[in-house]
Amino acid sequence: MVRPPSSRTLLSIGAALVAVLALLVPMSGTASAAPAPGPLVWSDEFNGASGSAVDQSKWRFDIGGSGWGNNEQQYYTNSTRNAAxxxxxxxxITARRENPSNYQCHYGTCQYTSARLLTSATFTRAYGRFxxxxKLxxxxxxxxxxxxxxxxxxSVGWPNSGEIDIMENIGREPSTVHGTIHGPGYSGGGGIGAPYSISGAFADAFHTFAVDWSPNLIIWYVDGNEYQRRTPADLGGNRWVFDHPFFMIMNLAVGGYWPGYPDGSTTFPQTLTVDYVRVYASPTGGPGPSGQITGIGGKCVDVAGANPANGTAVQLWDCNGTTAQSWAWNSDGSVRALGKCLDVTxxxxxxxxxxxxxxxxxxxxxxxxYNTGTGQIVNPQANKCLDATGGSSANGTRLQIWDxxxxxxxxxxxS
Incomplete structure (x- = not known):
């Protein structure tokens, strides 16, 4: 399990238990082929020139050699020698046995470099297919x-934030990948997940790795084949924390408590080759929960004049229980009233x-x-929040997006 630097150190015995527990946890439901996804909402096809850097409007880098909570041995850089x-x-993404800049790691002078890319500052989303x-x-x-x-x-720390491992592979298991969730009471060695194996090695060809994530359900796929699904019923009474936006991470670590460490059989450089990363709306676009959205001053999000015409202002108004204040949260990410969508002009x-x-x-x-913890409604395209202009709660206050x-x-x- 790859950890953020603020997490607790994973004990080696706990890491070993992850694989054991995964083998013992049965899949809930019947395996099946992945359904067609909803509309594409975010992607990177990596079509840049040879040697060019990643798109900084989509990806940022974690930098350093702290061990990342797992006793990893690499120093993560933002160099095109490690991600291009x-x-x-x-x-x-290339892991190299080198130290071109006298990088210092938690164990002394670093022996390896690699890269860890993330979308925390550029794209977050709750629900959909990721x-x-x-090619591993x-x-x-x-x-x-x-x-x-x-x-x-x-703000809440790990594991209260939740972690969804779409795909992890450790070198000593060339034919197996793991999918796992971590949260309060089920983290580290107690993460809940399962493995998926193929007849050959995952390093021999490209494969697709995906999750379908919807309220109270996460389903894992390899090459379109479902192999695991998890719901709150799998948590033994612990809290399901997968109800707010998450960001994506891709990385190539060298060493750690779980995978062990390179030995005489390990060759460098090693590469994680990524054809694309895509995020789709949920496979079904049907309506989700509906009701009022209440904000500052106890006022409701309201379609001005209950007018369904394109371009009608969305505002604050006294809550009145009318259809102009009844908003349906659809699984395609849209929020709808009067048969139209909440839209940024x-x-x-x-x-x-x-x-x-x-x-x-x-x-x-x-x-x-919608983040139930913070109460924020976020437009991921802009990475900005739904905002009552000027902090006003007066009737007629226009809604906008703002940092x-x-x-x-x-x-x-x-409600």
Missing amino acids: MDGAGNLV EARM PRGQGIWPAFWMLGNDIG AASTANGAKVQLYDCNGTGAQKWT CSGAANQKWTR
């Missing part, structure tokens, strides 16, 4: 992963962009996530 396009439509097509590395002590962490990790991502009612069109301007601040005019409750 190959010119053939792939991102290549998928990557990858091989070798003792090599540890690739594609995973997610809750975007509230900075002109698909703007700027502070102060007004929110309106508009024909539903599946674009990023109409995608929203998330945690202020009262950005806190909402659903």
Whole structure:
């Protein structure tokens, strides 16, 4: 399990138990092929020129050699020697046995470099299909992963933030990947998950790794084949924390308590080759929960004049129980009233962009996530919060998007 630097150190016996527990935990439900996903909401196809860096509007880097809670041995850099396009439509994350800049790790002078990329500052989302097509590395002590962490990790810490491991592989198991969830009371060696094995090695060809994540359900797939699903019923009474936006991480670790360490059989460099990362709306676009959205001053999110015309202002108003204040949260990420969608005018991502009612069109301007912990409603395309202009609670106050601040005019409750 790859950990953020703030997490507790994973004991080696606990790491060993992960694989054992995974083998013992049965899959809930019947395995099946993955359904067709909903509309594409985010992607990176990695079509840059050979040697070019990743798109900084989509990915940022974790830097350092702290061990990352797992006694990992590499120093993560943002160098194109460790993460670059190959010119053939792939991102290549490369672990090298080198130390070109006298990097210092938790154990002394670092022996290896690699890269860890994440979307925490660029894209977060609750629910949908999260998928990557990858060709894995091989070798003792090599540890690739594609995973997610809750975007509230900075305030609540790990594991309260939640962690969804879409794919992890350790070099000594070339034919097996693992999918796991971690949360309060089921983290580290107590993470809940299962393995999936193939007849050959995952390093021999590209494979797709995905989860379908919806309220109270996560389903894992390899190459479109379901192999595990988890619900709150699997947690033994512990809290299900997978109800708010998460961000994605891809990394290639060298060594750690769980995978062990490189030995004489391990060759370098090792590469994790990524064809694409895609995020889709949930496979079904049907309606979810509906009701009022209440904000500052106890006022409701309201369609002005109950007018269903395109461009009608969305505002605050005294709660009155009318259809102009009844909002359905659809699994495609849209929020709907009067048969239209909550929409950011002109698909703007700027502070102060007004929110309106508009024909539903599946674009990023109409995608929203709700965080039950913070009360924030976020438009992932802009990475900004639904905001009552000027902090006002007066009737008629227009709603807009603005940088998330945690202020009262950005806190909402659903009923």
